[in-house]
Amino acid sequence: MKKLVALLLAVMMLSVSAMALAEAPEGYPEVVAEMVQAEKLELTIYDYWSGEGARAEEPTEEQQAQYDYRDWIEATYNVKIHQKQAGDWGTCAQEMINFTSAPDGSLRAYIIEPGKVASLIDNGIAANWGDYDFSDEKWNEFTIATYTNQGRVYGVSTGVTEPRGCIYFNKRLLEEAGIDWETIYDMQAEGKWTWAAWEELLKKTTQDTDNDGAVDKWGVSGSGDDMYVLAIYGNGGSFFDLDENGKLYPSMNTNEAIEAMNWGKTIQANYWKHTPADASWDWYKQSWKAAEFAFYVYQTYGGFNDGSEMADMEDEWGCVAFPVPNEGDQYIHVASENVTLIPNVYSEEDVKKIAFFYDLWTNPTPGYDDEDAWIGNKYNYTDERAVDETYAMLRGEETVRINRALSLGTQNDVLGSSLLWGLAGGTPAELIEAGMPAWQALCDAFNAK
Numbered sequence: 001m002k003k004l005v006a007l008l009l010a011v012m013m014l015s016v017s018a019m020a021l022a023e024a025p026e027g028y029p030e031v032v033a034e035m036v037q038a039e040k041l042e043l044t045i046y047d048y049w050s051g052e053g054a055r056a057e058e059p060t061e062e063q064q065a066q067y068d069y070r071d072w073i074e075a076t077y078n079v080k081i082h083q084k085q086a087g088d089w090g091t092c093a094q095e096m097i098n099f100t101s102a103p104d105g106s107l108r109a110y111i112i113e114p115g116k117v118a119s120l121i122d123n124g125i126a127a128n129w130g131d132y133d134f135s136d137e138k139w140n141e142f143t144i145a146t147y148t149n150q151g152r153v154y155g156v157s158t159g160v161t162e163p164r165g166c167i168y169f170n171k172r173l174l175e176e177a178g179i180d181w182e183t184i185y186d187m188q189a190e191g192k193w194t195w196a197a198w199e200e201l202l203k204k205t206t207q208d209t210d211n212d213g214a215v216d217k218w219g220v221s222g223s224g225d226d227m228y229v230l231a232i233y234g235n236g237g238s239f240f241d242l243d244e245n246g247k248l249y250p251s252m253n254t255n256e257a258i259e260a261m262n263w264g265k266t267i268q269a270n271y272w273k274h275t276p277a278d279a280s281w282d283w284y285k286q287s288w289k290a291a292e293f294a295f296y297v298y299q300t301y302g303g304f305n306d307g308s309e310m311a312d313m314e315d316e317w318g319c320v321a322f323p324v325p326n327e328g329d330q331y332i333h334v335a336s337e338n339v340t341l342i343p344n345v346y347s348e349e350d351v352k353k354i355a356f357f358y359d360l361w362t363n364p365t366p367g368y369d370d371e372d373a374w375i376g377n378k379y380n381y382t383d384e385r386a387v388d389e390t391y392a393m394l395r396g397e398e399t400v401r402i403n404r405a406l407s408l409g410t411q412n413d414v415l416g417s418s419l420l421w422g423l424a425g426g427t428p429a430e431l432i433e434a435g436m437p438a439w440q441a442l443c444d445a446f447n448a449k
Contacts, residue, residue, distance in 0.1 A: 027366035028072060035356055037078040043357050046086035046095065047111040047338075053084035066365040073360050081361050089113050093120060096343060100125050103345040109358055110341050115410035117147065117339045121154045122409075122449070127344040128152040132355040138363065142335045142400050146407055149449060150246075155339040158362045160374070163394035164333045165226045167198075167323070168288075168296040168303060171316045173217070177204045177294065181318055185385045188320045191328045195231075195263060198295075198323045202271040205294035219271035221284050222297035225411065225420045227267065230297075230322040231260040233401040234332050239415060240404040240443065247447045248404060250439040252419065253432045260325075261428040268424050289313045297322075300333075304378050304391060311381065319386040321394060333394050334403045408442045 024031065056063055074080055086095040093116035099108060112120065120126045132153070134144055140157040147155030174181045179201060187193040202219035209217050232238065237257030240248055251257070268274075273293045275283060288296045289310065296317075303310040303319060310317065321331035342354050374395065378387045393399065405414045418435035419428075 024072065024076075025366065028069065029360065029363065031076060032356070035077060035353070039078075041077075041079045041107065041353065041357075043079065043081045043107045043109070043354060045081070045083040045109045045111065045340075045358065045361065046092065047083065048085060048087055048089050048092040048113065050083055050085045053082055062365060062368045062370075065368055069363075069366055070361065073357070077357070077360075079357055081357060083361070086110065092116075096120060096341065097125055100343045100345055103343065107346070107350060107354055108343055109354055110343070111338050112341055114336045114339055114406055115412070117155050117341065118407055118409045120341060121147065121149075122446070124344055126154050126341040127346060127351055128154050129156065129342065129355050130348055130351050132352070132359075140337060141397075142402050143337045143339055146335070146402055146404065147339060149407075149446065155341055157337045157339055160395050161335050161337060161397070161400045163300045163391055163399075164336050165230045165322055166298070166300050166319050166333065166390065166394070167321070168298060168310075168317050168319050170288075170291055170294050170296075171318060173205060173291055173294040173315070174201075177207070179204060182385075184318070184320055185389060188331070189389060191324075193320060193323045193331070194327055194329075195323050195325050199267070199271075202267070202295065206271045218273035218293040220267065220295040220297060221273035221287065221293045222295075223284070223299075224264075224268060224272070224297075224424070225416075226299065227297045227322075228261060228264045228420055228423060229334055229403065229411075230332070231264050232257045233334055233403070234322060234329070235260040235325050238401075238404070240408070240439075242404070248407060248443045250436060250443060252428075252439075253436070258428045258432075261423055263325075265423055274424075285309055289315075291315055300391065300394070303381060304387075306377055308381070316383075317386075318383055319390050321390055321399075330398060331393065332399050332401050334401045336403070336406070408446060414439070414442065 055067060059067060070081065086092050092110060093112050096110040096112065097120070117126075129152075134153065134156065138158050140159060140161060142161055143155060143157040144153055147153065169181060169184065171181050174184075184193065184201070187197055204219075205217065206215055206219040207217040208215050232252075235256045237252070237254050237260055239250070239252045239257070241251040243249055273284075273287065275281075284296075285302075287293065288298075289312070300319070302308055303317065321333070324331060340358065342351055346354070375387060378391065403411065405411050408414050411420075418438065419431050422431050
């Protein structure tokens, strides 16, 4: 009797697969018969922004097409997939830890902000994705490279790497200093937006406007960490790299990295508005909006995203890539993607199921492969050149660099007090000598796993 029931189930599964394949709309993925579930399977993908994941009451045409595609996945494979919020930016990782400590049998994946990912992997909270095939171009190669150890993939993301570090400029302040801000875009387009070119503009915008002997309008401020990271990678340096055997090692003691740090120290010493007494760590966000400095080193999400921190800024702003050391060098940014992890509580078979259905779920909506969809509402916040030239250029793979410090922990934990936060008052050589034993120990532990 049991054999008969099993045979009937197998026939039913094949019939469902064949019917779904025959009726699937054009552009939908081919049905994988062996992944059709005999019993209803439920998978929840947790992130830190989706709320309860409710569908739009009045969806756009593209949203409805996505809903239709996802309904097809669920009907075809006998699954139910949810994407909703667990915690927030700072607590989603803890939600994953809590679940791994007391799993309830449900199938889950978690999308985690990049600073928390290495710790989850190092502490055995995240499973590797088995032998799943990540050769399709939808998978982000930089994320996978960052979170692969000994050939095992632990973290993934999909799509084009989001542009990150950049330089904003206040158009009014530049005009008051006699600078035509359009020329900055022109220099970028011509490959002439260099460290030296930027420093010339910083000299003009760092001013004592009331003649009291003290600077009251500064050339630049923002995230000093971002400035040093972009300068180092833009100059061909890095903090950590892989040797010929794929082993991670500290690499911040190269000539390229040290040269960039020393240049950054010059910028901070001469043109940088420093933290006021008793100010919060992110004081510069309001200071920038109050037009207290002309250039702002920060992340693209601060200005380009809907509901961003700069959405209520009165002055108009533009945006260019971080400058390069020499004319013709490649403009870059450093990857920092949200990463999808699987809790380390499942069998190989369950991991395979999670990976397969996550893959289907994250496919682009069939029929809506719009090359310009990334633009969204960006034109509402800034000028066309910031979107069409800067942001569009930084979406290219050739601009992306991997900060392998993220393989070891948060940037703050790995490089903050030991290097980046001490550069304003110390020398790179001294800081590197003092920090090297700890960085080497982190690499040794990483390589041993």
